[in-house]
Amino acid sequence: MLRWPFLVACLGLALAQSPRWSGAPDYFAVPGSPTPAGSRLDRSYVLSFPAQGAPKGTLIMVPGFLGGATNFEALARRLVLAAPGWTVWAWDRRANGLEDRQGFALPDPWAYYQDYRLPDFPFLKEWGLRVHLEDLEQLVEQARREGPVVLAGHSLGASLAALFALYRGERLDGLILLDGAPRLLAVDPRAYLEGAQGPFGRLPGLNDLLSGRTPPYVAAFGLGPAALAQAEAQAFMAGLAPEADAPPGWAPFRSSRLAAALYRVDERYSLLPIFSVSAGQAVAREGLSLLGLALGRLVYTIRGPRGGRVEWRDTGEATDPLEFVRLYANPITGFSEWFFPYRLALDIAAFEVVLPDLRPRRLPYPVLALGAGRGLLPRNEDFASARAFFPETPLEVNILEGLTHLDLLTNRHGAAIGPIRNYLEGLHRAHP
Known part of the structure; x- marks a missing residue:
């Protein structure tokens, strides 16, 4: 007699959602590094989820390979309630400003993008690691006007966030790696310039990119x-x-x-x-x-x-x-960075060639690393490169079992919320 009520109760627990903020986030632009693209495009963008309660700081979230700001929306809506006082900024890199999102205002966006003609963006080949670190620096400086700043990167975004910590780590108050680490990709100097043969074909190098032999944005494996x-x-x-x-x-x-x-x-x-x-x-x-x-x-x-x-x-x-x-997806931004610059992925994989002054350094704050049990980094030892990047820096590694690489950001139970909230609270207690 009790079997069905018990099963229904179990299903209800399985489907239970952690609380989330239901308001409308702001979306705004931040000036970035000057390039030949011009001031109209030399900017990045923020999807902002406001702090609930007395302000304590800003958590800037950096998306991964091909990722856009709404990667973090499910997480951000839960986090601003779970960690009162922290604003969450989900970052859209500058290439998101190239997207034609007019189709989302039409009755049939699918039909609109069936005939999507790709424009030519020659300046994309200049949008590499240095440009994005300078963009991120502008973003961090704007957030610092309101208080402490913590950087959180997912996947390849964790590599970019870690490189920023080498570049301007003193401008941060914390660093979080979400199923990503400083060394997700690596190519040697020769492969960086000339390309290399990979398991799925030849990977172009910088010479291919600058000569126009390869598109300036990622367009492979059906992911253009x-x-x-x-x-x-x-x-x-x-x-x-x-x-x-x-x-x-x-x-x-x-x-x-x-x-x-x-x-x-x-x-x-x-x-x-x-x-x-x-x-x-x-x-x-x-x-x-x-x-x-x-x-x-x-x-x-x-x-x-x-x-x-x-x-x-x-x-x-x-x-x-x-x-x-x-x-x-929504009319202003979405889950993807359609025109992800190939130069950025290439530069991150060979950052010692691009920015030889970047060296391992001790950070004045601990680093939190969250791995996904069914994701890219399912074991504590997978974060070894973080220890090499940041010697003598406390590193807390927490593996969230049962989650895929994206579940870490999108799961309904907010599995990542507790560790992030505790980390932020620890930083606030250390530096009230």
């Missing part, structure tokens, strides 16, 4: 600007009407908008672990992905139900599927 724009359009429309029929072209089977938007990024079906979340499961016939097996991963494909359409079921996993798609 048009594909990223279309993915945001799908998520945006799915958030508005999740149960509506997906338009033709969204998926190779009949499905709801929600199912079509999620099946490429859910960890059960995604071939790319760094872009996957645990958001439920399709209601459909499934098969094993041969490509996934070739890559050494157990990945499923969706064949679609006979005589029906594919639906999506929230199974209580880490990330809430509806919240995920509704926070993925």
Whole structure:
């Protein structure tokens, strides 16, 4: 007799959401490093979630490879309540200002981005590590007017945040690494200039970039600007009407908008672990992905139900599927950096060549590192490069089990909130 009430209660606990701020964040520009692009584009952007309570400081969050500001929205909405007094700034790097987001104001953004003609941005090849560190310096200085500043980077953004700590670490009051570390990528000086052969083909070098032999933005493995724009359009429309029929072209089977938007990024079906979340499961016939097996991963494909359409079921996993798609994109910014400068990724991988003055240093504050149990850095020893970068600096490593690389930011239970809140409170007690 008690079985069903017990199961319902368990499901309710599984789906429970941690409290989150429900207001509308501000979005504003911050002047950046001068380049040939001109002052209109020499700026970065902030999606700002205001402090709740007496101000204590600003947490600046740096997105990773191909990442945009709304990577952090689920986390930021929870954190401003859990850590009263801390403002959260989710950073959009300068390339986000190149995105044509007019389609999100139209009834059918998907149709708009089907014919998205990519503009030519020759100045992108100049937007490397030095430019982005100088942009970040401007951002940090603006935030410092209001109090202490803590930098938090996710994935490749953790590498960029760590390099900023080498560059201007004295301007910070704390550093957080989110499933990322200083040495995620590394290339030698020759490969930096001339390119190198990788497991999926040749990786261009700086000479290829400067000569125009390779595009100035990342455009590989189906992750170019048009594909990223279309993915945001799908998520945006799915958030508005999740149960509506997906338009033709969204998926190779009949499905709801929600199912079509999620099946490429859910960890059960995604071939790319760094872009996957645990958001439920399709209601459909499934098969094993041969490509996934070739890559050494157990990945499923969706064949679609006979005589029906594919639906999506929230199974209580880490990330809430509806919240995920509704926070993925909006008319001003989104989950992706469509025109991610190839120069930036290249420079981070060979920062000693680009900025030889950067050297390991002791920081005057502790570093917090959070790994994801099913992400990039699932073990304490994966953060060894942080110890090498910051010798004699206290490093607290906390592995959040069961989370994918993106679940760390998007999970409904706010698993990362407690460690971040405790870290911020510790900094405030040390420097009230």
